[in-house]
Amino acid sequence: MDDDQDDFSRRSVLKGAAAAAVLAGTAVALPGVRVPSAQAVPRTGGARGRDVAIFGGGMSGLAAAHELIERGFRVTVYEPAYLGGKARSHDVPGTARGGRLPLPGEHGFRFFPGCYQHVTESMERIPLARGGNVKDRHLINVETAVIAFDESGYAPTTAPASIMGFVDHAPAILELDNLRNALTTGLKFVVDVPPHELAYFVTRELIIATSCEERRLGQWEKQSWMQFVKAKGKSSGYQRYLAGALTRALVAAKSHTASARTIGQIGLALATSATGLIGQYDAGLVHGGVDRILNAPTNHAWIDPWVAYLRTRGVTFVMGEGVADFQVSRGRVTGARLRSGGNVAADWYVAAMPLDRLRPLLTPSVVAADPSLARIRRLEDDWMVGIQYFLSRRSDTPPSHIAALGTPWALTGLFQARPWNIDFAKTYGDGRVRDCLSIDISDWEKPGIIYGKPAKQCTKQQIAREVWAQMSRAMNSGGKQILRSEEIVTWSLDPGVTWSPTIANATPLMVNTAGSYQNRPTAPTAIANLFIGGDHVRTNIDLATMEGANESGRRVANAILAAADSPARPAPVHPLWELPVLDPIKAEDRRRYQAGLPHFLDV
The missing domain is CATH 3.50.50.60 (FAD/NAD(P)-binding domain)
Incomplete structure (x- = not known):
């Protein structure tokens, strides 16, 4: 990845640092690195069986x-x-009426960031019975995001994920209430996270973005994200939101245990893909693709066609x-x-x-x-599993992923009717359901706000009430009642969670x-x-x-x-791409690391 150049110039260092700063400022997530290639060392010879x-x-x-x-x-x-593993969706039993499909349940809503390459390439090679392929027909962009905070003084804000997202959803984004919420939240955040701490956090991002692979694996892999960003002693806002909540919302990892290299890697990949400067990523700030979902239940749109295609090619499935x-x-x-x-x-x-x-x-x-x-x-x-709330009213929120930052159970969500572009009442259930709010529960260890217990100590009904209460507190804090309890027709928790006799999860x-x-x-x-x-x-x-x-x-x-000594072409395996302009800085950091010196920004 890095060229061992001895004669990189001061200009190239400054140019690379500037590019890294742009990435750090662009990222709403976390920084990242490209991990070691992890290339399998192939064995030769041996049996030639098929x-x-x-x-x-x-x-x-x-x-x-x-x-x-x-x-x-x-x-x-x-x-x-069942086929599909943790990516599956399922029919909610006993919910179909009048020729409609059963209500769509799922292990958790699917999220396909712009840095994903292997999954989307596989989709492109899955033909559909009515023509086309899974990627072209069923993978769509989500062009806005809702950021909510579980703390008084903040208000949920809808933000564009791309320029086209702003164009397509300008009325909602420029709505007076949303602008007021954005201003309220921005001012509150500046108070809770002092400017010097925000600048320090960006510097920590830059350190990983410009570290060589050897340092990433030899030093940052051994530190937790909380240790790396040096959250101890910082403001509660720094610890809760910058160091903690963003990590949980975007990568479902615990910032006090996850390695800095791992968190950094995915954060930089998200930020890099968002810039549109890497041709290998099918995303950019102009046309979007940074955040993608399927436009139908996962099994209907993807897993079932995949299995059908594999069967036609000769794969045998023994269930x-x-x-x-x-x-x-x-x-x-x-x-x-x-x-x-x-x-x-x-x-x-x-x-x-x-x-x-x-x-x-x-x-x-x-x-x-x-x-x-x-x-x-x-x-x-x-544990990270999903719960779906089936609602009697269609949400007027633009197609958005919802990050409910700071909620005890680290909730993220998605209203599905609008991005799926369907009439829910005509398609699913008994005609009463007009939307589905699908929520992922990422933290099962912290006490909730109703029962004071972690999710792992709650009953099924208590989990449903607790999740709704936490999401409502975050989403309704701007003065507008986005979530209303009386609109819940029914709900469905991932059937992989069971109580027999104690709580268990079949899909950790x-x-x-x-x-x-x-x-x-x-x-x-x-x-x-x-x-x-x-x-x-x-x-x-x-x-x-x-x-x-x-x-x-x-x-x-x-x-x-x-x-097997097969002459067939290997399957493509893609790296996480980074801007080549950063390579000279990484080469210099390699020399420093091999000499036992710290990163030049690590002061």
């Missing part, structure tokens, strides 16, 4: 199946529950089956035993499943064959913690025919997302291609 058994039909398993089936392999996917263990002998998997008691024989085996399902497979024989896999047990997971999410990169596996293992996929695998995006899971599936496919 039979692949993939255990897990989530994002990584489907991506691996997609790449392999198009390259002449025979692929069978074993899935114990209701999961792997119980792998038999390993002489450095190879010799078979896999299913939970039903059956056995699977294949040339290549892929464990494409979440951490909670992968850990039990790390038996003594597996770890003895690849001791590095034992480190997977050190990785941590957390891996969270990046400081120093965790070394514990994450690569797609190929030391076991010659065993491969690992999932959002816990080392990838360029280095974040537990559907983008990271998709990238890991491609890495699995490429490792199998190499091990």
Whole structure:
């Protein structure tokens, strides 16, 4: 990524710093870095078999199946529950009436930032029965954002996400109430976060943006984001909003445990894609694309067409089956035993499943064959699931993602009727529902405002009441009642959360913690025919997302291609792109880091 130039000029340093400052000022999120390439080291030789058994039909398993089936392999996917994994949507049982579709529930609303490349490229290769492909027909821009704060004195504000977003939604953005809210919130923020602290935060962003890869991995990976931005001793506004709430809202990570490198990486990618200066990113400040969603339930728009396409290409799906263990002998998997008691024989085996399902497979024989896999047990997971409120009134808010900053349970949301451009009452349910507010709950550990308990200690009904109360307090603080309890027709919490007898979550999410990169596996293992996929695998995006899971599936496919000596072209694996103008500064930082010196801005 960096050129080791000894003769970079003062002008190039200043030019690069200026560009980085523009990025830092543009980013409403956090700074970032490009992680190490995480390239799989392909093995050569070995068996040339073509039979692949993939255990897990989530994002990584489907991506691996997609790449392999198009390259002449025979692929069978074993899935114990449902296809699509944490990206799925589902029908709310018993809600369809009069020929309408069931109300659309989901694990959590989908968000496709402009820096996503692998997921959108896969969508482009999924044909639809009525013509076109998933990306062109179903991926749309969300051109505004609603920023709300859970604190008195702030007011929710609608802001454009692009110039076209401003043009398309100028009446709502320039509405007197919204301008008043923006002014109120801006003045309050300046009071709560002193200018010198804001400038310090920008400086910390610039440090990561101009750090070399070696420093990012060797120094910033070992610090939490809170430690890196030196939140201790700063104002409550600095700690709560700059260091904490933005992190939770944008990347669903805990700022006091997540590594500075991980938070920085995705923040810089978001900011860089927003500039429109990187051709590899399909986004920009003019035409948008910084924030994208699907224009229909995820399964209808994406997962179902994907599975249908893979079936037409020859992928076999075995539902209701999961792997119980792998038999390993002489450095190879010799078979896999299913939970039903059956056995699977294949040339290549892929464990494409979440951490909670992968850990039990790390038996003594597996770890003895690849001791590095034992480190997977050190990785941590957390909860982030969704709840949908089905409302009797269509929201007049422009299509927007809602960031309810500072809410105890770190809530984000999306009204779906307008961006989906449908008549909800004619399409879903019993005719009474005209909109859906889909909300992600990202913090299950902090006490709420009604019951004083964290979500993990609440009943299903208490969670529904608590989430609505928290979101209402943030959204209704500007004097306009945006959310009204009497408009709730019904609601649906992710069915993966159960109480039997105590609360449990069937779909936890891996969270990046400081120093965790070394514990994450690569797609190929030391076991010659065993491969690992999932959002816990080392990838360029280095974040537990559907983008990271998709990238890991491609890495699995490429490792199998190499091990099978296949002449097929490898699946594309993309880096997170950064502005080349920053390279000379990173080269200088590399020299400083190797000499044991701090970053030149780290004072």
